[in-house]
Amino acid sequence: MPFYVEFINTLAVWHLDDNKNVFNADTVREMNRCLDEIEANQLITCMVSIGYGKNYSQGLDLETLNKMKSLDLQKALQISFQLSVRILTFPIPTIAAINGHCYGAGAFLAVCHDYRIMREDRGYLCFPEAKLGVHFGLQVLIEMLKHRVPLTTQSIAILSMQFTGPKACQYGLVHELSSMEMMLITAQDAAKRIIGNNTLDRENLQKIKRGIFDSIVNADDKTIQHIEHDKLFQSKL
Amino acid sequence: MPYYVEERGRIAILHFNEGENRLNYYSVKSILKCLDEIEANLDFTAMITLGHDKYFTLGLDLDWIGENMSTNFHLTQQFTQDLSTLYYRLITFPIPTIAAINGHAYGAGTFIALCHDMLIMREDRGYFCLPEAKLTLPFRSEMTRVLVRKRIPLSIQSTALLSFPFSAADALKYSIIHAHCPLSKLLDTCREQAERLAGSKKGLDRDNLKRIKLGVFDWATIAYSEDQKDLSNPKKSSFSAYSKSKL
Numbered sequence: 001m002p003f004y005v006e007f008i009n010t011l012a013v014w015h016l017d018d019n020k021n022v023f024n025a026d027t028v029r030e031m032n033r034c035l036d037e038i039e040a041n042q043l044i045t046c047m048v049s050i051g052y053g054k055n056y057s058q059g060l061d062l063e064t065l066n067k068m069k070s071l072d073l074q075k076a077l078q079i080s081f082q083l084s085v086r087i088l089t090f091p092i093p094t095i096a097a098i099n100g101h102c103y104g105a106g107a108f109l110a111v112c113h114d115y116r117i118m119r120e121d122r123g124y125l126c127f128p129e130a131k132l133g134v135h136f137g138l139q140v141l142i143e144m145l146k147h148r149v150p151l152t153t154q155s156i157a158i159l160s161m162q163f164t165g166p167k168a169c170q171y172g173l174v175h176e177l178s179s180m181e182m183m184l185i186t187a188q189d190a191a192k193r194i195i196g197n198n199t200l201d202r203e204n205l206q207k208i209k210r211g212i213f214d215s216i217v218n219a220d221d222k223t224i225q226h227i228e229h230d231k232l233f234q235s236k237l
Numbered sequence: 238m239p240y241y242v243e244e245r246g247r248i249a250i251l252h253f254n255e256g257e258n259r260l261n262y263y264s265v266k267s268i269l270k271c272l273d274e275i276e277a278n279l280d281f282t283a284m285i286t287l288g289h290d291k292y293f294t295l296g297l298d299l300d301w302i303g304e305n306m307s308t309n310f311h312l313t314q315q316f317t318q319d320l321s322t323l324y325y326r327l328i329t330f331p332i333p334t335i336a337a338i339n340g341h342a343y344g345a346g347t348f349i350a351l352c353h354d355m356l357i358m359r360e361d362r363g364y365f366c367l368p369e370a371k372l373t374l375p376f377r378s379e380m381t382r383v384l385v386r387k388r389i390p391l392s393i394q395s396t397a398l399l400s401f402p403f404s405a406a407d408a409l410k411y412s413i414i415h416a417h418c419p420l421s422k423l424l425d426t427c428r429e430q431a432e433r434l435a436g437s438k439k440g441l442d443r444d445n446l447k448r449i450k451l452g453v454f455d456w457a458t459i460a461y462s463e464d465q466k467d468l469s470n471p472k473k474s475s476f477s478a479y480s481k482s483k484l
Binding site: 151 | 355
């Protein structure tokens, strides 16, 4: 199983172990199933997502999406990004352990977590849309950029700047750096610092998140501009 | 020509070289013409805006406004519309932009800088400051107000509004600018960053980048259209508040 959950006491570790961890209709279904599993476990008080090897997630599966018909494609794109909205409003605290490359839809997934730790020596975090000649065609993505990326960082992030761990930390895209070996330990320490001895009622927390992030949650689901699919799929990541 | 464009390979350098580089009807028209020139040249993949000597720009030319606000009301009104246009064009410029803050950036000067994608400041001299509060001046246009809300980090907005003079070290600490460096390295650092942001020799697709900026910075379009509406109203575009200024 390329996407699976590991429970360590009250911590759920969501493993993304599918090579590039790209998003298509099938992989997103699997990822949602993992989140269902985590939500169903009432003992869990925190979730950490982590990739494997060189990649956290390289974003959309352009190869597969390329072969889809327009209507199916629109649906696939929308459920890909609704996954990030689900993380954003998850009823349990979430930590992204960015072990490697984090591009496009992968970057959106990461910034929707409550807290981010990034590998200090390898991997880039990047919104590659500008350099690929495509734009953010969904309102929900625009809202995520406006509200999940620090103000001063927005203008350079959208230029497809590649942020190393230290740069991502400097510009407020991630909260903390870590060596690869210490990723999960750093995440557990962060969970302890952030949550401490609090018991965070899940329903209430979800309501809080939905309130604060309402502009993202309520983003108009229609595409704001026609996404130039040809361009998107001819581009090379 | 005090405001002019220099070609450095595929990077356009927009020079402000008129002393304090104060903004009035004429300087803003010149700068807008330079932006036209840069946009028209499809070889340019990035732009750096650079002041000279001690000043990036000290903001509004209050002397000129004082002399013209009653006798040449229409000129001052056109000036405020052009300035709003200048901010809007910079925010949505179709190539990456870097403000090389070589010296003081005050008032409207800070807003010019804040309209750029990246801000790099001289590390040892010069202040970044919104002097309106201490000079008893208002933020006249919605564009300037929204720039404070959207380009100055939340945690330091209130402090900035109190006319706090930020040194480069402060500005970096509070994430108002992206980097600082010695004056001798300023242009080179900006050119390095410009080349990196442009991506490839061809640069980023301009139409697409513009669409991205218009999407993410939708607040700018809203502010701009509000300004264009307000500024055709003589009451709202009056500079009468400036006669109370402590200057």
